[in-house]
Amino acid sequence: xxxxxAGVLQLLALIAALALAYIPLGNYMAKVYSSDRHWRxxxxxxxxxxxxxxxxxRWPAYxxxxxxxxxxxxxxxxALQRLQGVLPGxxxxxxxxxxxxxxxxVSFVTNTNWQSxxxxxxxxxxxxxxxxxxxxxxxxxxGIAVAVALVRGFARSRTGELGNFWADLVRGVVRILVxxxxxxxxxxxxxxxxxxxxxxxxxxxxxxxxxxxxxxAVASQEAIKELGTNGGGYFNANSAHPFENPTPFSNLxxxxxxxxxxxxxxxxxxLMVGSVKQGYAILATMGTIWxxxxxxxxxxxxxxxxxxxxxxxxAYEGKEVRFGVGASSIFATSTTxxxxxxxxxxxxxxxxLGGGITMLGMMLGEIAPGGTGSGLYGMLIMAIIAVFIAGLxxxxxxxxxxxxxxxxxxxxxxCYILVTPALVLIFTxxxxxxxxxxxxxxxxxxxxxxxxxxxxxxxxxNNGSAFAGLNADTQWFNTTLGLCMLLGRFVPMIFVxxxxxxxxxxxxxxxxxxxxxxxxxxxxxxxxxxxxxxxGLTYFPALALGPLAEGLAS
Numbered sequence: 001x002x003x004x005x006a007g008v009l010q011l012l013a014l015i016a017a018l019a020l021a022y023i024p025l026g027n028y029m030a031k032v033y034s035s036d037r038h039w040r041x042x043x044x045x046x047x048x049x050x051x052x053x054x055x056x057x058r059w060p061a062y063x064x065x066x067x068x069x070x071x072x073x074x075x076x077x078x079a080l081q082r083l084q085g086v087l088p089g090x091x092x093x094x095x096x097x098x099x100x101x102x103x104x105x106v107s108f109v110t111n112t113n114w115q116s117x118x119x120x121x122x123x124x125x126x127x128x129x130x131x132x133x134x135x136x137x138x139x140x141x142x143g144i145a146v147a148v149a150l151v152r153g154f155a156r157s158r159t160g161e162l163g164n165f166w167a168d169l170v171r172g173v174v175r176i177l178v179x180x181x182x183x184x185x186x187x188x189x190x191x192x193x194x195x196x197x198x199x200x201x202x203x204x205x206x207x208x209x210x211x212x213x214x215x216x217a218v219a220s221q222e223a224i225k226e227l228g229t230n231g232g233g234y235f236n237a238n239s240a241h242p243f244e245n246p247t248p249f250s251n252l253x254x255x256x257x258x259x260x261x262x263x264x265x266x267x268x269x270x271l272m273v274g275s276v277k278q279g280y281a282i283l284a285t286m287g288t289i290w291x292x293x294x295x296x297x298x299x300x301x302x303x304x305x306x307x308x309x310x311x312x313x314x315a316y317e318g319k320e321v322r323f324g325v326g327a328s329s330i331f332a333t334s335t336t337x338x339x340x341x342x343x344x345x346x347x348x349x350x351x352x353l354g355g356g357i358t359m360l361g362m363m364l365g366e367i368a369p370g371g372t373g374s375g376l377y378g379m380l381i382m383a384i385i386a387v388f389i390a391g392l393x394x395x396x397x398x399x400x401x402x403x404x405x406x407x408x409x410x411x412x413x414x415c416y417i418l419v420t421p422a423l424v425l426i427f428t429x430x431x432x433x434x435x436x437x438x439x440x441x442x443x444x445x446x447x448x449x450x451x452x453x454x455x456x457x458x459x460x461x462n463n464g465s466a467f468a469g470l471n472a473d474t475q476w477f478n479t480t481l482g483l484c485m486l487l488g489r490f491v492p493m494i495f496v497x498x499x500x501x502x503x504x505x506x507x508x509x510x511x512x513x514x515x516x517x518x519x520x521x522x523x524x525x526x527x528x529x530x531x532x533x534x535x536g537l538t539y540f541p542a543l544a545l546g547p548l549a550e551g552l553a554s
Contacts, residue, residue: 004302007326010252011294014259014330021260026267026279032175033148033168034272042170053167058160059501062149065165066142066493070109073135077105080131081123090124091200091214103478108135110489111143111371113225113232113341113464114481116473120214120235125197132232133221137181140228141172143339143373146493147265150377151272153500154401157508160501176261177228184223184257191253192246193219218243226257229371231341231464239331239344240320251323251344255331258340262369263287265376273401277519282379284524289368289531290337293361297329300354300551318349318468329354336361339371341464348451348468355467356547359454362461363539364531365420371462377496383518384413384499386530390516390523399515402508409502416495421538423460423484428453428542430480437476442469446553450546455481460488 038046038053046053057065080087081096081104096104100116107114108131117123123132145168152162189195198215218234222244225232235241245251263283270279302325319328328345335342336358347358361368367378384400388410391398398405405413431437431452441448447469454467459481466472472481516523 003324003326004298006324007298007302007329010327011330014252014255015291017256018259018263021256022264022267022283025260025264027271029144029176029261029264029268030271032171033163033268035171038167039174042167042174045170045174046166049166051164051166053164053170055164056161057164059149059162059497062162062165063494063497065169066146066497067490069138069165069169070142070490073109073138074105077108077131077135078102080127081105084124084127087124087126089126089197093122093124096122099475099478100473103482104132106482106485107464108132108230108232109139110462110485111139111228111230111339111374112459112462112485112489113230114459114466114472114485115232115236115464116478116481118236119233125216128221128234129217133217133224136221136224136228136230136232137173137177138169140177140224140230140372141169143371144172144176144261144265145169145373146496147373147376148268148272150380150496150500150503151269153503154380154403155273156504157506160505162497162500162504177224180261181220181224181227184227184253185220187253188219188222188250191250192242193222193250194243195219213243222254223257226254226340226342227261227372229258229262229338229340229375231335231339233342239342240346245344248323248327251327251331254342254344255327255334258334258338258342259290259369261372262338262375265373266369269376269380275401275519278401281519281524281527282376282383284521285527285531286367286369286375286379288524288528289364290333293337293357293368294330294333297333297354297357298326300351300357301325301329318346320344332358333361335465336463337364337366337368337370339366339374339462339464341458343465343468346468347454347465348447352446352547352549352551352553355450355454356543356551358465359450359457359543359547360535360539362457362463363421363424363543364535365417366461366463367531374462378492381413381416381496381499382531382534383527384409385417385534386523386527387516387518388413389530390526394514396514399509399511400518402511403503403506404509409499412495412499412502416492416499417534419491419495420460420488423488424453424456424539425542427456427460427480427484431456431476434476437474440471440474440477442471446546446550450550453542453546456484459484462489 081101085095149162196215200214239245266279266283270276331344365378369375387398387400451467451470
């Protein structure tokens, strides 16, 4: 069997597995967030944090809950890293420097999981499990909670209430993420991923020196890393490391974990707004972009010209032989079209156009299918923009799911889509203009520019993957990338929740003959086109200076 056929068959198997999980998982999540009953363990948690789960919140109160919880998470994780040197189970590692501790704390709380450190050489068992792994759960649950609040904004009428943040947060962790992650961890252990708390031990000689590895609760962290679209690896090589991702089957399973919740949330959305067809329309949009990007990535990596590529059967540089070009292409596309950031190959080693595809996937806004929760609310914002554009074409007030999209709603949606590009382009410009940041580039020219552009694109979109050529462990990058992660996560959430509150206060308007049917294929095509055009107009000049210039020159 040729490598191209093998890649296509893996893609088809992945699609089949996602299709099987779509309805049951989507239905289950809809029941979780629509239920008025509380599990006993949830009641203990509510009592411990002093929250009343039955109190409805308007959007400012919901936002205060999101921000307060996240601030506490940043402070706790920062303190844990700064105290690592005196904590048990630290494996002898020293405390983390202030700028790197800030960057890492912000990174994991914002669901970005950008890493400017070597995991196996910096973080002990306590920080990994009590700090980073915990944030993998709760940061994902925060994203789902905000998405559910926006869905309630569409579903409710003549009320500004969006539910209870603390109830949504706890249910997301207890009822969804923990059970699924536990099952996934068992599968990964069966595949060969390690799960222990062993210390550092020597495994042999390498290049004239000693080779040492430390153990860890890797399989459990790997499970939630992918399931919660987090991406932070226990080891520096991330999912290319055999302790994290041992076999071709585990590789495909990890891709499945990355995609399953974001895709299934479209079913949850359709059920909660009372029309599964609306959910299918959003699913079709996400799926079209994802399949298109995977096909384009496979083409660039398999068909690149040159005798070395032709002999090898594809662009194998930077890719694990045990996975191959096809599976690496699927993984790279999936991880950058979501907010995962995990890698099983080095994106800097992809062809020029292949590296550009990974960047463009993030520049779309992490919406196809996007992160856990963030993908759904990002896509719904784009749906509002598409409805507004259609309304301008026919000269009538746009409507979406029975809610009028007026001046306030479109301003909030516009502010949402402007935040991330502003962060990416402004900080990239400063990094290229100032002398010190440019010294961190391993390469010059178009590829060196791509390293900087990729870093700020990854941080601002809360992705967390790196181009694997930039020395980001400096005060400049630790600080500025940390700011991009904070602003790129929470400023858009402000606009999402404000929009949800505005929609929830509206009285539904009945559909008429002139209403745009947003569950039809025509709207799906309009939405795909709007996403690609808006992204292209925003980022084309930057892409032309980096991956496009490199790809056309090769």
